[in-house]
């Protein structure tokens with residue numbers, strides 16, 4: 001029997017999951033095809049921040065898109081809870097980025113000023129050594145201050161992924177190997193199965209690079225490794241997410257955030273983990289006594305300039321590309337703004353500058 005749908009989404013990570021969920025919530029018949037455990041899956045190895053304060057320096061549309069997503073997040077969390085009963089542990093109390101020297105403080109202050117001047121005021125401010133200690137007890141002597149953004153937050157990325165998948169026609173272990181395309185009609189081959197729809201979204205993370213040309217799109221993404229440490233459950237040490245550390249509802253503390261250009265390599269390295277642990281114990285000396293219960297490495301999905309790619313194929317209208325390296329942060333925009341626009345056949349104006357034309361040189365190469 002042919003599998004006919006309104007929309008096929010390839011890639012069951014956070015980007016594909018959010019778009020598929022948003023489209024289904026609008027009444028579309030959607031199938032979500034996912035390669036499964038064997039693939040590289042950033043959605044299962046990430047830090048869980050809904051992070052706004054430093055996103056989009058030099059690219060105001062990205063700052064505004066991120067802010068829009070942060071504003072939509074409470075609605076997405078509430079709707080997922082209503083649909084599935086899953087609490088994805090969203091908290092948006094504001095986020096802190098600690099500075100461990102006066103030089104770091106000055107550098108951060110200049111970034112925050114730049115963001116303000118380029119993209120407008122969202123209440124991000126610098127906190128002095130004294131101010132940050134009044135907000136967060138137990139900080140190490142080296143903490144020289146912090147930036148604070150009132151709309152930053154965090155959530156459980158695994159609960160989010162589970163909630164997105166739960167109500168969808170989610171098909172794991174379906175590696176897509178071929179797409180037969182004509183404008184507004186796409187037949188997708190995954191093993192012995194075929195699926196057909198007038199619209200298709202390529203959101204296969206690092207797998208998108210190979211799939212995109214099949215529908216006239218260009219997604220030159222590459223991996224950037226990040227490593228994470230998780231401690232045992234601890235008494236509450238902080239109420240706010242930070243870009244290096246966050247405490248989950250269960251009490252474990254997650255520590256990051258490394259960036260290693262090592263290709264498709266997901267092995268952890270002691271030198272990298274040590275650097276993560278060193279910096280975080282300088283911020284919170286109490287962490288020195290915590291036991292580590294887990295460590296892992298996962299691969300971010302990066303475009304050449306680090307900004308998202310959203311595009312509709314000029315050659316095969318109805319085929320869309322979607323990728324970014326902040327799939328948690330942008331999940332709400334993907335579900336509640338991008339997905340309805342895709343169903344209407346046109347990307348939102350907010351993302352007009354995220355096409356792949358900016359990578360023409362790499363396409364030619």
Ligand SMILES: Cc1cc2nc3c(=O)[nH]c(=O)nc-3n(C[C@H](O)[C@H](O)[C@H](O)COP(=O)(O)OP(=O)(O)OC[C@H]3O[C@@H](n4cnc5c(N)ncnc54)[C@H](O)[C@@H]3O)c2cc1C
Pocket residue numbers: 010011012013014015016017033034035036037039040041042043044045046047048049050051174175176177203204205206207208211225226227228297298299300301323324325326327328329330
């Ligand atoms: C260490 C680390 C920390 C991070 N921290 C944060 C954070 O704090 N906040 C934040 O917003 N983001 C964070 N991210 C980024 C976030 O995890 C990613 O943006 C997001 O997971 C990307 O989602 P994706 O769906 O594009 O890719 P993925 O999650 O990689 O999913 C891609 C999916 O496509 C499937 N696939 C691939 N090829 C095929 C094929 N041929 N056929 C069918 N399916 C296919 C795979 O099975 C996979 O499930 C972090 C990432 C890492 C690695």
